[in-house]
Amino acid sequence: MRLCALLLTAGLLSRGAALEPQLEVRLETHLTSYASKPGTPFRCVVIRDLRSDGRVVVPEGSIVSGTVRKAVRVGMGFVHERAALQLAFTSIETPDGRVYPVDASLVAIDNAREEVTASGRIKGVLAANNPGNLLNGFWVRPTSNLAFRSLVGLTGAANQIWARYSMGPFGAAGLFAARCVLMSFPEPEIHLPPGTDFKLRVRVPEAMMEAARRADWNASDTLLEASDIQMAGTFSSWLENRLSPITYANGQPTPDLFNVILLGTRQRILSAFLNSGWAQADARSWGTSSRVYMAFSGMRSYDSAPVSPLLYRGAQPDLVFEKSLDTVTQRHHIRFWRAGQFEGEEVWLGAATHDIGLTFHLTSFAFSHKIDTKLDKEREKVFTDLHFAGCTGEPLLLPSPAAHRQRTKQPIVTDNRILLLAVRPCEGTGSYSEPPLPPGNRATRLTRRVVLETRNYLLRDNAYYWGYRFFRSYRNGTNPLVH
Numbered sequence: 001m002r003l004c005a006l007l008l009t010a011g012l013l014s015r016g017a018a019l020e021p022q023l024e025v026r027l028e029t030h031l032t033s034y035a036s037k038p039g040t041p042f043r044c045v046v047i048r049d050l051r052s053d054g055r056v057v058v059p060e061g062s063i064v065s066g067t068v069r070k071a072v073r074v075g076m077g078f079v080h081e082r083a084a085l086q087l088a089f090t091s092i093e094t095p096d097g098r099v100y101p102v103d104a105s106l107v108a109i110d111n112a113r114e115e116v117t118a119s120g121r122i123k124g125v126l127a128a129n130n131p132g133n134l135l136n137g138f139w140v141r142p143t144s145n146l147a148f149r150s151l152v153g154l155t156g157a158a159n160q161i162w163a164r165y166s167m168g169p170f171g172a173a174g175l176f177a178a179r180c181v182l183m184s185f186p187e188p189e190i191h192l193p194p195g196t197d198f199k200l201r202v203r204v205p206e207a208m209m210e211a212a213r214r215a216d217w218n219a220s221d222t223l224l225e226a227s228d229i230q231m232a233g234t235f236s237s238w239l240e241n242r243l244s245p246i247t248y249a250n251g252q253p254t255p256d257l258f259n260v261i262l263l264g265t266r267q268r269i270l271s272a273f274l275n276s277g278w279a280q281a282d283a284r285s286w287g288t289s290s291r292v293y294m295a296f297s298g299m300r301s302y303d304s305a306p307v308s309p310l311l312y313r314g315a316q317p318d319l320v321f322e323k324s325l326d327t328v329t330q331r332h333h334i335r336f337w338r339a340g341q342f343e344g345e346e347v348w349l350g351a352a353t354h355d356i357g358l359t360f361h362l363t364s365f366a367f368s369h370k371i372d373t374k375l376d377k378e379r380e381k382v383f384t385d386l387h388f389a390g391c392t393g394e395p396l397l398l399p400s401p402a403a404h405r406q407r408t409k410q411p412i413v414t415d416n417r418i419l420l421l422a423v424r425p426c427e428g429t430g431s432y433s434e435p436p437l438p439p440g441n442r443a444t445r446l447t448r449r450v451v452l453e454t455r456n457y458l459l460r461d462n463a464y465y466w467g468y469r470f471f472r473s474y475r476n477g478t479n480p481l482v483h
Contacts, residue, residue, distance in 0.1 A: 263421070
């Protein structure tokens, strides 16, 4: 109990002691390519202190305001295949009510399917280039009847059936209609809801730097007394006998390591993550695996998608949480195993990793994620979200026992420290405004799909285009599969 109280009041970790290269903010208003107009205002809240030379220059809770500079909608797809947004960040208001102009640009959107260019422009996806597009026909060379022969490929894999059995144009049209019903088409427009996390490159104005030198939010963290440090050492000794490698079902070690430990009841931990914008993962089943595939092919999110089975001492995790945005291929997630009690507090061992891609294995006929090898970034993300929601006190970093350090061949980057947090009761951030209605209706969306798939088929689904992409990628050193 004493250690839990200690963690709720003080810490050994000076948050953000070095200059953070990016400002982390959370969107509080809806932004879309189809409803937001140039000049539309928006606001974000800073979720993590930005420090310089150990001093807070932009405190957590500050408000970053801006306006939409440009919005490009796909509409019916005749003019634009991609949606786009350009944002202008104009000011920062600190918790003491002072407002400063700001020079900032967007660097990244957390777990987004959209791409942020070097100029800060948000570039939407090519919806017709979705994974289901692999079933489309693929024409190799023009023919004397180009308009008819080539467009038959829009029936997808059924193009081969049409060519083999001479089903005629009516049969091809029927197969195309069936594909439209069975294969969902991704939404090409951009919608960034409240809760979306941005990273900004910001130049803090001198007036704000000067005010930061006088502000009371620069007080240093409370230091622990010697007796409290000894207690932390006692916990480390207790922990050392309880850490075992996390393994796959076949017993092989995984790149996942225990990097977060929580103290608190199961209900308190559930409440903390749900109030911090995370979701509890679904159990693996045929139904949830099918939902993962549908989300993958539809280029959309599945907020509570199941995770792969990993074991600690032969047991699957007791709790699993995750956080995504608008794609199933990227998500933050953490697995927890209950490890007994220490001084009357329940102890939960957590392994946090960040999924940054999704692959499909033909041998097992299943999807799996690729993880970011920089595990400490995910440890910080867990703390940032729980702390911003008021669900935990200050952090304590403990050295990981040598026996628990990585033994897998998969490379990871970590300082081999474990974040210890005591969880306290907290409430969510409240409700946001209603989202704008989706663009168009069924008829217009079907028309848009036909237009976009036809454009994509004629422009990209051919040997000439892919030859050009591989040649360009060879010269530029880029990935030819990324548009």
